[in-house]
Amino acid sequence: MTASSDLRYDVTIVGGGLVGGSLALALTAIGLKVALVERVPLRDVGKASYDDRTLALSLASRRIFEGISLWPGLDDGVTPIRKVHVSNRGHFGTVTFEASEYGLEALGYVAEGRVIGGAVAAELPRRDGLDLYIPAEVKALDTTRGGATVALATDDGSLVLRSALVVGADGTHSTIRALMGLPAETHDYGHTAVIANVTPRHDHAGVAYERMTTSGPLAVLPHVNGRCGIVWCTPSSQAQDVLDLSDADFLQGLQQRFGYRLGRFQKAGARASYPISRLYAARQVGERSLIIGNAAHTIYPVAAQGFNLGLRDVALLTELVADAAGGDIGSPDLLERYQQLRARDHQRMVQFTDGMIRVFAPDLLGFNALRSAGLVALQTLPFLKNALARRTLGLGGHVPRLALGENLGQISGDDSKDSGHG
Ligand SMILES: Cc1cc2nc3c(=O)[nH]c(=O)nc-3n(C[C@H](O)[C@H](O)[C@H](O)COP(=O)(O)OP(=O)(O)OC[C@H]3O[C@@H](n4cnc5c(N)ncnc54)[C@H](O)[C@@H]3O)c2cc1C
Structure with a gap:
């Protein structure tokens, strides 16, 4: 087929994973004409973002999903997090965050990537x-x-x-980032995350556990039907061994790392693995183009924040574009404003997740007392704890209006036609 000059849009999004798909829904919700480009057929998206992984969504992410009418499609598959419990294996000191301390019904929500992705994929073909x-x-x-x-x-x-604007939401190995010539700092942690669903004997009661160990963090997230979603981070040299274990040995290894707070783990589902790396592009905008989500920042999944961070990119970009109604939605001013308003959230989350991994790394083994003291300090110093809680709720720093639960309204059809492309 030859190139056609008729394929004109307000925005072209490259990458239809969780972040790019959500952006397509957000931008069409405010009345823009959008092209979404994805290399994997929708029925195969299980191989990309839409898999068995349990993802913890922040309160801000819930509000963003509500703002783009996606939350009702998730309702059945979502488990509220009532409490977060952080501990250091084999040492004293824990930090707990309870929803009730903050006057909230839940600190966040857990859903399978497959469920969130399924809701996004079902909605995409329906959007005008x-x-x-x-x-x-x-x-x-x-x-x-x-x-x-x-x-x-x-x-x-x-x-x-x-189009007036091109958005690269094409993941860690972003083609758009390369085509824009944006440098990115990368780091290979030498860790792999093994994920599985398991069933404990006791009710998880909506508690999400993050257990720090010297070989990597272990997350145990509350999930539907009494199950828990496990994210077991381990040195990559040992990951295949964890994948190859029999179910009984896997459950025993998990029990050793986690302990018996939930009683004995009884049943394990299929396992899958994800290599872990860090990527951060300090510059995320160029002429009529920008990168968002994992293409701009890929972080260690220790605090369950990667997708939440990407959704806040979606929320701010949608807000700036909505505010530019009738003007140029790909202007240098708009893009600079995006870069300036998102930089702090990105930097803090990259530093926070990276810091957690470094502090608990084996070469700092002699510092266990200090780590434990740090957890105690966090638990007992309200200003520190509240600051951290706000950040994990997605409500620290500059918060996009969608994440505050505000409606952005519709850009009128006539205005959006004048958005500057051509
Ligand atoms: C084990 C694990 C647990 C996690 N847990 C959490 C959690 O609890 N909470 C949380 O918020 N985050 C979590 N994350 C992070 C989260 O999964 C990611 O941040 C999020 O999925 C990134 O989405 P994305 O759409 O930016 O990128 P991707 O999921 O990588 O999607 C990119 C898309 O672009 C497409 N694409 C790529 N190149 C091209 C191209 N050239 N042309 C067209 N299409 C292209 C791909 O096919 C893909 O569909 C976790 C991550 C891991 C590894």
Whole structure:
């Protein structure tokens, strides 16, 4: 197929994972014309973001999902987190956060990536103003002051999409980031996360556990039907051994690391593994283009924050675009404002997750008393604890209006046509 000059949009999003898919829903909800490009066919998305992993969603993320009408589609598959319990294996000192301390019904919510992804994927084809280019692969990006073009390879040949703004939501190995020429700092932790669902003897009572150990953190998240979602982070050299264990040996290893707070673990589901790395692009915007989600910041899954951070990118970008109604939604001013308002949240979350891993690393083994003292200090110093709680709720620093539960309204059709591309 030859390039057509008719494929014009307000925004082209590259990457239809959880973040890119959510952005497509958010931007069409305010009346924009959007193209979504994804290389994996929707029925195969289980191989990308939409898998068995349990994801913890913050309060801010719930509000963003409510703002884009996605929350009702998740309701059945979501478990509220009433309490968070952080401990250091084999040492004294714990920190607990209770929803009731903050006057909340829940500190967050746990759902399977597959459930969240399924809700996003079901909603995408229903949205007015949204064209899906799936499967399609980006071949080139060309930006000028007047507009941006993205060249695609599809099963039917090549296509060119024109828009006022291109958003790269194409994950850690982002093609758009490379095409924009944005440098990124990366770090391989040498760790792999093994995930599984398990059933403990006792009711989890909505408690999410984060247990720090010298070989990596272990998260035990409350899940539906009395199950818990496990994220067991381990040195990559040992990950295959954990995957190869019999169910009985896996449960025993888990029990050794976690203890008996939930009684004996009785049943384990399928296991899967994810290599863990860190990536941070200090500069995230360019001419008529920007990167969001894992393409801009990939963090250690220790505090269950990666997707939440990406959803706040979605919320702020949608807010700035809505505020620019009638003007140029890909202007340098808008993009600079995005960069400036998101930088602090990104930096703090990268530093926080990275700091947690370094503090509990084996080469600092002699510092266990200090670590425990740190947890005690956190538990007993309200200002420290409250600051951390606000951040994990997604309510620290500059909070996008969608994350505060505000409605952004609709941009009128006529205004959005004037958004500056061409
Ligand atoms: C074990 C584990 C547990 C986690 N737990 C949590 C948690 O509890 N809470 C939380 O908030 N976060 C959590 N995270 C982080 C979260 O999973 C990610 O931050 C989130 O999924 C990132 O989504 P994304 O859409 O930015 O990127 P991705 O999921 O990587 O999606 C990118 C998409 O772009 C597509 N793509 C890539 N290149 C191209 C191209 N050239 N052309 C077209 N399409 C392309 C891909 O196919 C993919 O669909 C966890 C991560 C791990 C590994």
